[in-house]
Amino acid sequence: MINHAIGVLFRPASEWQDIARLPENSVNKLVLYPCIMALLPAVAWFYGTTNIGWTVGDGDAIKLTADSARTIIILFYFAMVGAVVGIGYFVHWMSRTYGADSSIAKGIAIVGLTATPLFIAGASGFYPILWLDMIVGVIAVCWSVYLLYLGIPIVMDIPEERGFLFSSAVIAICLVMVTCIMVGSVILWDFGAAPAFTD
Template structure:
């Protein structure tokens, strides 16, 4: 699985072609890929928020309690997987509109491979410095969008023009899922599943 991460970060078009050439039964193990890679940002942010902390304007570092950080990072992990699965399902659902034949597994694999930069750059959570994390976040999102635009036509075996429209529709779905995730977060915090800060 590491070769997929390296390939998508260094030679995306070639890597997508290799994945597209795999037989259908070889794609099923790739469903584990986002599950393993999503551990990286979850663990990084647990450590960063509970051990290192963050400060604003040179003030004393703010940290979460270990229990609160664990609870939030577990929810963060499952939210990432749910988002990948939802986007993957929508890729499958919309495929017919763009003249592509696909399966739910292929859709989830495309979504899971596309978010590789977000998971890898999530390691910035080990040291939560706002401007660094924002900069890396913008780079990761940009690279993921690029991967999507390159990967959809190859994986769905459709012309690039149709792949462009397909990818744009997937991004729109992703934005809707992001807003839904933010609303869910507000509701959960209102129900008491929010951050708890340390006194020191």
């Protein structure tokens, strides 16, 4: 599992070809990948927001209480895993439209491996500095989009032109998913998941 993640980061074209040749039972095992990798940003941000905190200007460090951060981080973890599973389902659902042979596990595996830069960028939460986290986040998003556009045609075994359209449709689904998570966050704040700050 980790070998595929490292391969996707450092030699993406050949690694996507290796993933495309995997037997179905190996692809099914990759469904666990996002569940494991989503722990990295969750743990990082829990530690960073409760022990290090962040500053605005020259003020004191702002920290969350452990209870508040625990609730938010658990929801954050499930949002990450749920987003990967949801987008993976849509990859499978749209595959017939683009002439690809797919399964839900294959869709989740593609999306999970594509999100690897985002999971790794989440480690920046160990030391939350707004400007640095924004730069790391933008680079991670760009790399993930590149991996998606590169990987979809290879793994789905479709022409590059059709793969481009397929990947663009997946990006649209991702944007909808981000919006849903933002709306869900606001709703959950009203139900008691709002951040509580230390004095």
